[in-house]
Amino acid sequence: MVPSRRILVTLALVAAPWPPQVLASSTDSYDYIIVGAGTCGLLLANRLSQDANYTVAIIDPGADERDNPNVVDPLGWLGLTGTSVYWNYSSIPQEKLGGRVLEYDAGRGIGGTSLINGMTYIRGDKAQFDAWEQLGNPGWNWTTMLKHFKKIEQFFPPLPWQETAGALYEDEYHGTSGEMHVGFNPALLSGSFYGDVKASWAALGQTLNRDASSGDTAGFDVWPQTLDPVKNVRWDAATAFYWPVQDRPNLALLNGTVSRILWKNDEADVPEASGVEYLTPDGNIKTVNARREVILSAGALRTPLILELSGIGNPSILNGLGIETVVNSPGVGENLIDQSNVALTYSTKESFPGYAPYATFVNATSLFGDGVEALAASTKKSLPIWAQQIAAQTNGVISARAIEHRLQVQHDLIFKKGVTIAEILSSASGTTAISAYWDTLPFSRGSVHLSSANDINTPAINPRFLSVDFDLAVQVAVGRLATKFWTTAPISAVIEARVDPNSTILPDNATDAQWEDFTRSSLISNSHSLGTAAMMKREWGGVVDSQMRVYGTGNVRVVDASVLPMQVSGHLTATLYAVAERAGEMIVGDRSGL
Template sequence: MEKETYDYIIVGAGSAGCVMADRLSEDGKHSVLVIEAGGKDRNIWIHIPLGYGRTFFNRNVNWMFETEPQPGMQGRRIAQPRGKVVGGSSSINGLLYVRGQKEDYDGWHDLGNEGWRYEDVLPLFRRSEDQQRGENAWHGVKGPLPVSSLREPHLIADAFIEAGVAAGIPRNDDFNGAEQEGIGHFQATARNGLRKSTARTFLARALRRGNVTLATEARVTRILFDGLHADAVVFRRDGRDITVRARCEIVVAAGAIQSPQILQLSGVGPGSLLKRHGIDVVKDLGGVGANLQDHLQARLLFETRGKITINDDLASFARQIKMGLDYALFRKGPLGWWAGLAGAFIRTRPDLTRPDVQFHLYPFSTDRKDRPELHPFSAFTLTVCQLRPYSRGEVTIQSSDPLAAPLINPRYLTDPRDGQTIAVGLRVARLVAQTQPLAKLIKCERDPGPDVQSDEDLLSFLKAKAMSVYHPVGTCMMGHGPDAVVDDKLRVHGVSGLRVADASIMPTLISGNTNAPSIMIGEKASDLLREAQSQNNLRAAS
């Protein structure tokens, strides 16, 4: 591979990178190299939906990053798992398919990003999708990405939805349809009891073509520039550095943590930071690594009156055998479930025009540690997540060593409005739990417990126990202001031949889980790259 040249080089085989590999190779006219730091997705737990509980803590497929100590969280380091495998985080995430709200994308447009309104990106969502329920104005059925509903009812999830409706939350059977607000079941990127990552969908079909090359266990160390033009990528594999060149463009799609890291190591970023680490400045862009946003969640744990949770399934050898047989024979049961069987999107204040909090219902409970274990009692978890946090952080290199993890500092809860919003969300979640028919399934609230009631106590609970939902975005912000990194065509400001296409380009965090929007960004980037190539061909012909 040394000194080879490709039309397009994609750095990262994650949610967006796999999409671009597929779309850019469709016509068979262009060669595409995809460089992935992780290995192939051979681990069986990647493909079993409930296996995310194992991949979240497996260093073979997960970077297992941690934040810097967070002053707003009692100095705790907060886990930041990221996929280190083909498929990226789409191979280890909780599988939920949530696009966000119409206003999220319209807001990007209002910031000056042409072509990113909801009406512009909806066709891209539909193009990707193979919706189990069928086609309509919001959903497609012929795309490579299966989106499915849970194959069986669940006692706690159904009771949660009924209780929410009784408590005044409207029923919503499609969070990705006309409106997001309401309570209902989540859909997921799964089909027939198997995870459908972008590696198993988009990239798999791309690799069947002869013009796509995948390099795994290949750690990108820097991008090389000829003046201000990006023309090559250096990656380390089997202990040696390999240089590959791009005829058309290089696209960085390494995610919100590693895309800014790669740019900074390559001389594109805050000049003072780069000089401090002895890196030659190619382009002084202060916004590279800034604008980090992430979803923070608080977890309510409820002990149940009966043995109706996964805690009980895994505590019993007989029930484990049944789980295995149900999955092996029918692709049903807990092994086929995803992270959050049901959920809700609610408004914490009557003056709001759209939801600002999301609930996730998990039919198990655990303390999140390096190797978490399910509680020995029967319990489920109800999480409360603020959708649009005000706090902002940053990602920066800590040295010029490309193999050193970057410094991740989300600055959780530095804006007091974040804690206030989650506290109100906790009160609403408790109201649902106290409403029938869910209330009759609950023996007691185990955490934080009934004694934690005041705003001050709830905030203390957040600081002591809150954790990330693992949705970092924004560190290569799209826009046209002084802090922007890419323009609305995803081209890095001030240089040529280089784009960024992943969750890092989001100017603001979308209102929900980030995998589906990242896939959409891959679709959008593919269109932009093909459009640019067509224009180049026309100019060459004239």
């Protein structure tokens, strides 16, 4: 989770070995065009340009942030708030939050959101990845993903003093030769705080997890980050995958904002992209041709907009915007799944110098105890109702039956597979302690669509937070657990008082109604949006197949968070790198006839 703002900026093109200010002409052609120089796009560009026989162009409006101290410094990322490294997206007013408008984060720069995030490296639970196969994606499972997780990773084992401060890991789950550096923060908080936190969580039944990236997130852990602990610098997508190879003659970085895919003027049964159209910083519209594929890697909030502007989407939405339908794909922009973040802050009796990246993941049994079986039954009974509700929000273009199947898969993960459903961050800095917590597997589903065919930069984002009552119940239960933690010995001895919310807003003996009011008035987006061009069966609302090809097109793929069909109990960065790595293998395999 990171705070959000945006100030639009322009930049000089960085596209070695060509001169920095050279822009593509309308006749330039490449084998592959990748839209978006972010977490997935830059890894893909690296892989697809390894063979000098194929040319690759990346198109992005962002700047080179290598000299931005708040990007480079692993502790500086909160200082990026309000700077040009952000897109300033906002949600539409949220019905269940009293009409509140929420800010939405996305990174703007060469490296995308990997420039601005908290660098947390946690993958998710095995069963969550295995569930992707149930949604129509053969071969997408934990075993396959682990191979790709390890391939992209260069893991730095903790130093002895870091191990004492809680930095633990299991060697079998980590890679040693990949480009993405992963390690523990050099400023990791040492001293008694870690031991007290661990002991208090253990007293609440949350025992130590030596490696939350092992496919089992449950329990308390100290997480690693996407950083180089030796150099003490952030290791973003550009640092790992682009800057080291920017001089490849077959790799270009073009400066601009892509608006739409262009189509070949032929009578083919399946539309094929001829290239893309983009707007340069000086306001010129340019086109660039794709000989093989167009790959969208613009992120879960932006990729659906490009698809819609290109004529791929729900015909009723496209017609209302004056856009001709090329491919009827009603799932575009639907199935937006985000997590709602709430924070509690406390004052402490002593000062804590250092960084404390502590996470506690809990499952339904941890939250609801003896009541979990009754909750499982009542929730199962509610699935058809929720499915009908979500189907109605899509104006019926996705059937309630299809949605109910997807919700049933999630229900099984929670109540049969025992995956974790909430995360609590526990930390301290100076004389402030904090818990930030969120429901990792919400049932609520939202959407993101164009608000105008003339403005791709102001999407209509509607996460529909808490539109399913189960999500509110989980969020309240997690809040109560987070509060209980700080009043449990031995950590309770260092706490002076709860500062926010104060006792007037949320008394120590607060009722469920008071907790619900507080939650509705204070939650924000966790910046983990996904699912808006889901990799799923087409009849269930899927937009791309298991090869990440856009249904109904011949040569368009999506490789970013929008293809993830459901949330994971982890942070998206690790999963997105692995997804992009697998996509690269698929595309290279296609051109090699494998």
